[in-house]
């Protein structure tokens with residue numbers, strides 16, 4: 001038996017034994033069933049807590065991270081096997097977070113050993129929840145024009161300014177912030193990437209309500225907020241070099257984009273499929289096919305694109321592994337995956353008809369699909385809009401002249 | 404299996420690219436068209452391809468082939484798509500080689516496969532009877548007659564049908580048109596009594612034929628695979644053809660796209676390169692994404708054919724659907740973004756548009772294959 005086969009066997013046995021029954025319904029609860037962790041997190045069930053603890057103890061909340069930083073130290077093939085075995089059991093992901101998706105990869109690349117050792121294990125265990133302080137009222141697509149001020153006060157940094165659209169800021173413990181540390185430098189060169197504890201008076205948040213009725217994001221205010229130069233001995237608050245935060249920021253965005261794009265394959269917020277809904281709602285004709293042939297055709301095309309998109313994510317990962325990858329392809333995956341996800345939800349709404357338009361009540365579980373549909377509209381905005389991704393593809397990959 | 408080419412496959416690709424750029428650029432196709440070449444391809448070129456092992460890319464080594472698998476065949480098809488090389492590769496080396504390898508008796512394989520590998524024998528696959536691909540609707544009759552069969556009916560859109568020495572033909576030995584049960588595949592000599600071939604010159608300057616079978620005699624030895632059970636067998640062979648066409652279209656789309664992006668960087672209007680205009684940048688970036696999806700689906704289909712041939716049908720449909728749609732978009736955007744020059748016969752881009760139009764139609768257009776996936780998913 002090859003090493004990988006042994007690993008598969010052992011993983012399967014371990015999951016069978018350790019994954020609580022209640023956690024074997026991946027996708028069923030949608031976004032609401034995600035375990036985000038953090039100091040303020042209340043577990044939705046005992047099973048959710050046990051599942052997180054067991055997986056964290058194996059390092060399998062972040063299976064690819066090095067063991068010394070709380071990860072599982074698995075190879076890419078092993079991670080694939082773990083994911084496949086989890087899917088087999090329909091096991092929920094034990095933990096998701098901006099720490100895992102965004103800050104972790106950025107720290108692994110740009111952090112010092114001390115920073116990694118200090119910040120990564122609590123992310124892996126789901127103890128500290130992070131949020132992302134990038135966008136400002138006047139710096140959205142043009143992120144590098146950000147103004148949030150950060151001054152050197154000897155033993156600490158002093159931060160003043162405002163962020164906006166900060167997802168889950170009101171539920172997070174820490175924030176990674178893009179700040180301007182050198183106002184005299186050119187746009188891209190005076191920015192630093194700093195880690196700030198939100199448990200201080202100088203940081204406050206105000207939720208913003210979305211069209212889906214939820215308030216997952218906030219305005220975040222920094223009024224004389226501070227960060228010590230070192231959060232612990234040798235653990236600098238700044239990631240990467242001072243005034244070179246833009247490199248860290250961009251690298252982090254590639255991870256964020258891949259993650260958001262992956263939503264297009266339904267892997268994260270696995271929803272029902274348009275075909276299933278259409279079959280349920282409109283019924284099938286004598287030939288066992290959807291009678292609405294126009295809708296059928298559109299759904300079929302979206303399914304073709306969805307499948308080909310999943311294969312493309314797989315291929316890009318394989319290419320990256322063999323060193324043939326194109327970095328800016330994360331923009332392609334982000335663009336295509338999010339547009340696809342919007343298309344699928346539009347089709348689900350088409351298929352669901354008036355039944356899915358009930359905003360409240362048992363029948364639609366308070367408009368679950370409709371709210372999900374509205375939520376997808378943000379996919380092509382958050383993490384950089386579709387238009388911005390197309391700009392990046394045009395410039396970085398196709399090397400078309402800049403505007 | 405990682406979704407990337409192996410080193411061997413990459414070497415094959417590089418060698419093929421070098422050869423085709425030198426020996427069979429688009430100008431070669433243009434010449435075949437302008438001289439109204441009776442074969443529609445170059446027999447000398449085909450001989451060279453056979454010597455390099457391309458004709459027998461799928462044929463086992465014991466029969467003189469290179470046995471490089473479907474990914475290898477796809478690599479060649481993709482490269483030929485880049486240069487729009489006219490050759491009997493798809494019909495003989497992909498379709499017929501697959502059919503004979505997978506379905507042929509020992510005797511049939513021994514007779515045919517070495518000749519395919521040597522480039523000495525040309526084949527064609529005759530399936531379609533109407534304007535749209537629909538194998539289950541096959542009506543052509545295979546009437547029992549003595550120990551054998553009599554074949555009667557009309558076939559159309561048969562790639563290389565005008566030059567084939569042998570024709571693999573799907574006919575109905577039982578059941579009614581529309582039913583999958585009751586199809587049988589026959590191996591018919593093109594010179595048989597009752598076979599009449601009409602060459603049809605197609606939009607893409609490649610060749611096809613309409614063939615009439617008028618009481619053509621076939622014996623039990625001419626049956627390929629099982630009597631009445633030919634539908635699944637045919638689907639297998641068509642899967643290989645669809646993946647091959649997807650690869651060819653992917654190559655054609657990538658080249659048409661590259662020509663377009665190059666043009667965007669070079670052509671100036673309003674005092675600047677037209678590639679600076681965001682309206683065009685975004686369309687180009689979108690098209691890039693579509694082509695990347697087509698590449699992934701195509702490679703996956705080819706790998707599946709190598710790994711689990713019997714299960715590969717659906718993913719071959721995926722590849723054909725996606726590559727067909729992406730390549731069509733590529734050719735349309737190419738012409739539009741070239742402006743007037745894209746409309747001229749002198750410029751090559753039109754050849755890509757025409758070839759893609761034909762290739763996306765052959766063995767099922769994107770709608771046919773998307774619908775197949777829909778059926779399998781229960782809607």
Ligand SMILES: Cc1cc2nc3c(=O)[nH]c(=O)nc-3n(C[C@H](O)[C@H](O)[C@H](O)COP(=O)(O)OP(=O)(O)OC[C@H]3O[C@@H](n4cnc5c(N)ncnc54)[C@H](O)[C@@H]3O)c2cc1C
Nearest residue numbers: 132133134135140141165166167378381382383384385387
């Ligand atoms: C649900 C959600 C969650 C978010 N979470 C976070 C978070 O946690 N942290 C954070 O920092 N930010 C977050 N954001 C913010 C997000 O990154 C920004 O909204 C996004 O970058 C767009 O900026 P903007 O809203 O200012 O739009 P604008 O930049 O004003 O864009 C308006 C429109 O103009 C277009 N446009 C702008 N520039 C160009 C151009 N050069 N070419 C073509 N078109 C252009 C855009 O594509 C868009 O269509 C979130 C956003 C959403 C919707």
